[in-house]
Amino acid sequence: MKDRKDELAANLAQVEERIAAACAAAGRAREEVTLIVVTKTYPASDVRILSELGVRHVAENRDQDAAPKAAECSDLPLAWHFVGQLQTNKVRSVVGYADLVQSVDRSRLVTALSKEAVRQEREVGCLIQVALDAGESARGERGGVAPGGIEELAGLVAKAPGLRMAGLMTVAPLTGEYAGRQQAAFERLMDLSTDLRRAHPAANMVSAGMSADLEEAVAAGATHVRVGTAVLGVRPRLG
Template identity: 55%
Template structure:
């Protein structure tokens, strides 16, 4: 099977999963946007996915984003990985959305870069869900993010920053957690955020193994790599 056929088949299965999950949750079938995570996959896969109608693509690493984005202007680029402040300018130059804003210093760096580049960057706050009954809370291991109690203050900083637009929240289900419990916690944080910032209505949650749980709890964007592109090649 050639690569384009493989991607087409995977995309059909993924779209069916998303649609089925939306219907089961009593949501419109088109309520959730797919973000294809192409970490370590070649630019040719991005072009192939775009030809199949995928218009939102995400990268975890700045090094890959800055190579792929100029070659694939036909898609909206999302940066979804942990971001060092010294890489903010490069990410602002190439991405339209950043999902992993988790501290004041990063807000400042992104704002300065966005103003200098003459762009408006949509920002999602990455929320740590370790407090929502997960193994991470007991072991001290964490997938990163701001504590739920600190979301309002950081959201206010983003909303007030030049060149930035507060878009909503992002989270990763903690290791060893019940994804329904974790994403229910995220849903409650998102509801409180919307009460103060009505336009911050994105919830980026759910990956290949737990997208159904995320959609049950209001995810508007799911970030899929393995289910869509297959086994990830090793990092170069």
């Protein structure tokens, strides 16, 4: 276990250096960017080590993995983010542990989350997942709502009991005009965030950037970066 702790500590230090350097290059304070460690496919023991090393935000993308892990780590001072595509039949479980759902992309999901948050007497922060590879009205292939759908969905979240409209999230598109242009994609997300904050001033989270492109996200103005591989190592391939 000590070897694993040493490995994670070294990886975290490298990621921290990258974020600090990116902040300095962008003229931003380091405190403006929150690191979320994506712990999917890794065991609860790793989550426990990360908590010991000072990590306060972790993310999961599959409820069947996340629910038992969150239960096992319920004594830790962690905020849990759900970042995967969320089916409505998983909402009851996810609301039980997720402090934020970053993948809100349709009205039916908003309704289900609200109903469950009220039932469990919890407040769940919601980020609207934006599909920058979608047309103005279509949905993206990796989930997410087209830019033209943000305003309507944000209004639904803001009015929904038990939910808090927290901001926007995106995954750099693999296709379309932003393919291979991560920084341009993240700058577009920042513009959309500016528009959103006119109606919802407190919705100031911008979640963008992962292990390969966190520098571009920080340069664009992201408030949260989601890093998995660079901290935990290359994931074992799932069969």
